[in-house]
Amino acid sequence: MTQANHKKGMQIAAGGVLVLSFDAMLIRLSGVSSWDVIFWRGWLICLSFSALMLLNRKQTYLPESYKHGLAAVVIALLFGLNTVLFVYSIGHTSTANTVVILASSPLFAAIFSRLFLREPIKRRVLLTIVLAFTGVVTIFAGSFNGSHWQGDIAALVTAASMGAAFTLLRRFDTLPLLPIIAASGAFAGIFATFQAEPLTLPANSYFWLGIMGLVQMPLATWLLMQAPRYIPSAEVSLFLMIETILGPVWVWLAVGEATPERTLLGGMIILTALLSNTLAALYEQKKIRNREFSSPR
Numbered sequence: 001m002t003q004a005n006h007k008k009g010m011q012i013a014a015g016g017v018l019v020l021s022f023d024a025m026l027i028r029l030s031g032v033s034s035w036d037v038i039f040w041r042g043w044l045i046c047l048s049f050s051a052l053m054l055l056n057r058k059q060t061y062l063p064e065s066y067k068h069g070l071a072a073v074v075i076a077l078l079f080g081l082n083t084v085l086f087v088y089s090i091g092h093t094s095t096a097n098t099v100v101i102l103a104s105s106p107l108f109a110a111i112f113s114r115l116f117l118r119e120p121i122k123r124r125v126l127l128t129i130v131l132a133f134t135g136v137v138t139i140f141a142g143s144f145n146g147s148h149w150q151g152d153i154a155a156l157v158t159a160a161s162m163g164a165a166f167t168l169l170r171r172f173d174t175l176p177l178l179p180i181i182a183a184s185g186a187f188a189g190i191f192a193t194f195q196a197e198p199l200t201l202p203a204n205s206y207f208w209l210g211i212m213g214l215v216q217m218p219l220a221t222w223l224l225m226q227a228p229r230y231i232p233s234a235e236v237s238l239f240l241m242i243e244t245i246l247g248p249v250w251v252w253l254a255v256g257e258a259t260p261e262r263t264l265l266g267g268m269i270i271l272t273a274l275l276s277n278t279l280a281a282l283y284e285q286k287k288i289r290n291r292e293f294s295s296p297r
Contacts, residue, residue, distance in 0.1 A: 009230025044213020108163025
């Protein structure tokens, strides 16, 4: 990995996370029901990623086997479920609660990888899981006294669903992402069809939904898919933590939504645990690279 490539990868990852961080703000600014957001978000993501798939012909997909085809469908369904639950969570709890709880998704991936792929969990990852669970409990403790608990549970299920999807993608690592994401958008759109009233929205709502589905989500996803080509995935994960901080900030600036105190405390616990784990992973990778470089050939 050259210095120039590493710098390029960091710039791409930072750009992707910056674009992604406006997600919750765009949902808030649309000012429509969760079902209407899910409908338009799903179908516009389907449209935009289908267009990207046609432009990048390498991403067209014929299953290698029945097992690979079934895995692709299950992953698309999980991503579609993520879309539904994420929007529902944003509509039923604070933005900070949603994005902080979602930050635990890599830990669910580690648990599922241990259960289903028989991959060992390192001590530092196990400690991170315990600390992150403590942070999630702290956030929930501030929600059960009010009306936020449903949105918090939706965020937690979303994190688990994302972890399951990441585990399947790790198991079937030759599956192309573009057609899977396009199909997931269609699944979400179909799910919302009978609950939404998509043609009765104010004109400005279509503007914000259009930016989300045709510009923001495709651009963020494309950038974050490119970044691992230049920098380790652990570094990409490090950048993704920034979205947990920026997301609530944009919503606060746009609509004045404050962050609950318990969410700040729980978020600090989760982010500290994730940051420590990611930095430890980067240190381990650096030691391995140095050992390989210095070993006689």
